Amino acid sequence: MYRFEYHRAKDIGDAVARRQAAEDGLYLAGGMTMVPTLRQRLASPSDLIDLAGIAALKGLEEADGSLRIGAMETHADVAASALVRDRIPALSGLAGGIGDPQVRNRGTLGGSVANADPAADYPAAVLGLGATIHTDRRTIAADDFFCGLFETALEDDELITAISFPVPKRAAYRKFKNPVSRYAIVGVFVADFGDYVRLAVTGAAASIFRLPEMEAALAGEFTAAAIKQITVEAAEMNRDLHAGTGYRAHLVGVMARRAVEAANG
């Protein structure tokens, strides 16, 4: 691991100020991506600004038909929250299915969403529910947030403070997981809000995406049969040792139908 300076931020303002003062600083949440990345020398920040001590980045509450979850809430705490389980069980299940228990005890909502790994689970809920990302300086709609492979709309020094997830009528997340890492080979989050439906796909392409054709069909009739004939273009899918493009395109349909069936529970 290369050398770097370490700062423990007191509050949001302190974190952003230290990040701006650093030559090439990065925020540190649970470290579940950051520390393995540092170990492999894939990153060489001059400074790490630890967010763990900032009370304002914690918390889980319901307001205006949304669940607002602090950026530093761990996957384990979101999965264990009775409020989340009651209002958006699909989100609770998604958080409880990330990685393994040890990773869930450290990994955070903000870290996962800021990282925008193309195979990560949380982005599927953020886009699938049409969440709002709160930062130290503005709010960003989910549709404007994910810009490509590990790319987001965040500015270099911008800090995610919380994410608000609108509470749907029904929703579900289904992933075909990599058996080693548990990341999604393909994952689909579907949410029915009554007058409209949102459906987001993770793992399949360079960045998470919605499928408007499926959303329209499901808004007409929220059944697996309604989307049975809808296929996605294999050429745009990822290809790696786990799955080729054609198989991934096929899995998108399968996971979408399973998610709809689960939401209809």
Next chain:
Amino acid sequence: MAVQISLQINGRTVEAEVQPNLLLVDFLRQEQRLTGTHVGCDTAQCGACTIHLDGRAVKSCAILTVQADGARITTIEGLASGAELHPMQRAFHRHHGLQCGFCTPGMVMAGVSIAENHGTPDPAVIRAELEGNLCRCTGYHNIVKAIAAGAREMAGRS
């Protein structure tokens, strides 16, 4: 620049000055000479380095020592009371839950956590909760049996 930290390890208060890029597992093994915690991978996937940090199972190879400032840590060395093994350690012994033993410290620490969170879980829950711990020898059957038995014994005691 080195950072001053203070933490509790197996009930003992430890003050130290550490470099920011020192992994917690290396601090425990090399500076505290607590070599029971193992390192089995480079990717935070094998779980051999599992310890308890503020009562939660975590992978100490994916945590910087400076992140543990103020924390309460238990390692495999902290489970037994004197010569008397912890019920989970006894269960691994009795049910032959190990072969080479390399994964065992992490398995036992994960097992204690599973028992604390789930009481006396059935084998399916134990297997799901062991997703973060790999064993190259046993095929897991006896590990699952040992954790089930250890959990029962822990429940009976409390």
